[in-house]
Amino acid sequence: GNSVTQMEGPVTLSEEAFLTINCTYTATGYPSLFWYVQYPGEGLQLLLKATKADDKGSNKGFEATYRKETTSFHLEKGSVQVSDSAVYFCALSEGAQKLVFGQGTRLTINP
Amino acid sequence: DVKVTQSSRYLVKRTGEKVFLECVQDMDHENMFWYRQDPGLGLRLIYFSYDVKMKEKGDIPEGYSVSREKKERFSLILESASTNQTSMYLCASISGQGSYGYTFGSGTRLTVV
Numbered sequence: 001g002n003s004v005t006q007m008e009g010p011v012t013l014s015e016e017a018f019l020t021i022n023c024t025y026t027a028t029g030y031p032s033l034f035w036y037v038q039y040p041g042e043g044l045q046l047l048l049k050a051t052k053a054d055d056k057g058s059n060k061g062f063e064a065t066y067r068k069e070t071t072s073f074h075l076e077k078g079s080v081q082v083s084d085s086a087v088y089f090c091a092l093s094e095g096a097q098k099l100v101f102g103q104g105t106r107l108t109i110n111p
Numbered sequence: 112d113v114k115v116t117q118s119s120r121y122l123v124k125r126t127g128e129k130v131f132l133e134c135v136q137d138m139d140h141e142n143m144f145w146y147r148q149d150p151g152l153g154l155r156l157i158y159f160s161y162d163v164k165m166k167e168k169g170d171i172p173e174g175y176s177v178s179r180e181k182k183e184r185f186s187l188i189l190e191s192a193s194t195n196q197t198s199m200y201l202c203a204s205i206s207g208q209g210s211y212g213y214t215f216g217s218g219t220r221l222t223v224v
Binding site: 036049 | 201
């Protein structure tokens with residue numbers, strides 16, 4: 001079955017540092033890939049997505065590229081801010097089917 | 112904006128009680144999902160529904176049931192609450208065509224004592 005493996009946290013960085021959160025997946029077909037973010041006390045919000053190989057999703061300075069050859073979808077940001085502190089989830093789905101999530105990575109940014 | 116509304120943000124129930132968690136979406140989405148979120152385990156799918164009166168088991172359905180009598184409402188039922196069901200519960204919906212992605216509710220944090 002489909003699965004997502006995500007970099008374990010927690011991750012603590014200083015403001016303006018470079019961020020990478022690794023995500024790899026296993027899928028039988030050609031899934032869409034997502035990054036969701038959960039701020040304290042809130043539900044999940046879609047951060048970015050990519051629907052086919054070599055697509056790059058981007059939003060709020062975050063980027064991730066769908067790499068079929070390495071089955072990866074790593075999240076990156078060049079300069080993080082305190083307001084980026086949250087839990088980040090990598091996920092995949094096929095069509096409008098169920099989402100399969102990684103275990104989540106808690107990110108804390110110190111000023 | 113698409114909205115998925117969960118009826119309670121925080122809920123405390125006693126062991127053995129029957130518990131109803133309600134989820135309503137306002138975008139005429141066909142597909143609705145219930146997940147539970149636990150630290151270190153991410154989100155795990157409990158049940159989902161692709162149409163009114165249809166339901167399918169997810170990865171961890173034991174101890175839960177669901178009801179979808181109307182397209183906009185998807186209810187999660189804990190038949191006899193137990194302490195190991197203390198968790199954050201998240202509802203999500205998406206159109207049948209997969210347009211615009213999933214929308215999540217704000218979650219219900221359930222504590223069973």
